[in-house]
Amino acid sequence: MEKLIYLDSGATTFPKPEEVYVAMDQFYRNYGVNPGRSGYDLCMVAGSIVEETRKLLTEFFSGTDPNRLIFASNATDALNLAIFGLLQEGDHAITSNLEHNSVLRPLFHLYKHSGVKIDYVPFDSHGFVDPEEFTRRFKKKTKLVVINHCSNVIGTVQPVQEIGHLCRERGIISLVDTAQSAGKIPINMARMNIDIIAFTGHKSLMGPMGIGGLYVREGVEIRHTRAGGTGVRSAVRTHLDEYPYRLEFGTPNLPGIAGLNAGVKWLLRQGMSNIHEREMQLLSTLRDGLREIDGVTLYCQDKLANHIGLLTFNVDGLEAQDTGTMLDVDYNIASRTGLHCAPLVHKQLGTVKIHGTVRFGIGPFNTVEDIESAIRAVGDIARLRQEKKTS
Ligand SMILES: Cc1ncc(COP(=O)(O)O)c(C=O)c1O
Secondary structure, three states, X not given: OOOOEEOEOOOOOOOOOHHHHHHHHHHHHHHXXXXXXXXXXXXXXXXXXXXXXXXXXXXXXXXXXXXXEEEEOOHHHHHHHHHHHHOOOOOEEEXXXXXXXXXXXXXXXXXXXXXXXXXXXXXOOOOOOOHHXXXXXXXXXXXXXXXXXXXXXXXXXXXXXXXXXXXXXXXXXXXXXXXXXXXXXXXXXXXXXXXXXXXXXXXXXXXXXXXXXXXXXXXXXXXXXXXXXXXOOOOOOOOOOOOOXXXXXXXXXXXXXXXXXXXXXXXXXXXXXXXXXXXXXXXXXXXXXXXXXOOEEEOOOOOOOOEOOEEEEEEOOOOHHHHHHHHHHHHOEEOXXXXXXXXXXXXXXXXXXXXXXXXXXXOOOOOHHHHHHHHHHHHHHHHHHHHHHHO
């Protein structure tokens, strides 16, 4: 079979570095026992992988206390833990039109069922939110600002540092969704004035699916909205308040943690900035190539500063899904089409009616040849469409 050109790294990175497969396999074969529940040797080794990974990720995000690094199933799970654990009836929260449904839906649920008020900040024609737009929406009851660090539709990196600063001045908690940015660009929580970050393991952190989490800054407290086993202090009737147990419930995803550990170490060995720079060169080639094609519309791709290696487009006269199918069937190129779980981005771009856009997400294993093939394929599809229209 012809080689698959994988341009769907915005959804998940694939393949993973060899070390990730090896770490997961070795973990399960050699130490696949439940950590923290007993004192035998294997159990201690399993526990030490969890604790070492907490430390690794705490350092990665420039946190200070590994116990405040919480493992969850993915970014969605982590965001739910934070949003439901922070907001209560009467509270007000501000978010943006750039958000993924993993933020929009928990917030909407609280709006509908608990009377939490929500405001949405639009993005400008280049795809960036203006921090001042948050200030304008601050109210006495504003408890939380949730902001997507990097859009999964248009790839723009948001000014979270400035937004965090404005929140700090007013004692408002800032929660940043780093699902797309973690592993692509540096995240220093202290310098960026972030109170809580939510991350996922399976995208640019190069880990497997089913693992993600939160880092919660000291001084910020999230209520536990679930309860269960923690493996320690079992006689206590209520769920534990101390971190990390406060926000962790039941047996952790240890193969996932072992794989994430290997993924992050691989990333650090390669150098995150080296990968990002390469991906941005490929993005620039891709953007310039697509821009030259008649009948291709790119969205918010005019400035590539403050961007990650991801872009979105449509071929005029075609629904995104049709373009995606042609890319897949005729060219063996994997893209992602539709609304990308971010309906408000498409509402603002005016692309809901045509059922969204096509997204190319560049990953660390893409080559110049992949990008050239993608440009050629979109060029063919657009030409074919023009010919059909005029015939
Ligand atoms: C910006 C953003 N937030 C959150 C998520 C959800 O991540 P997960 O599927 O790991 O929960 C995604 C996944 O595509 C995303 O792109």
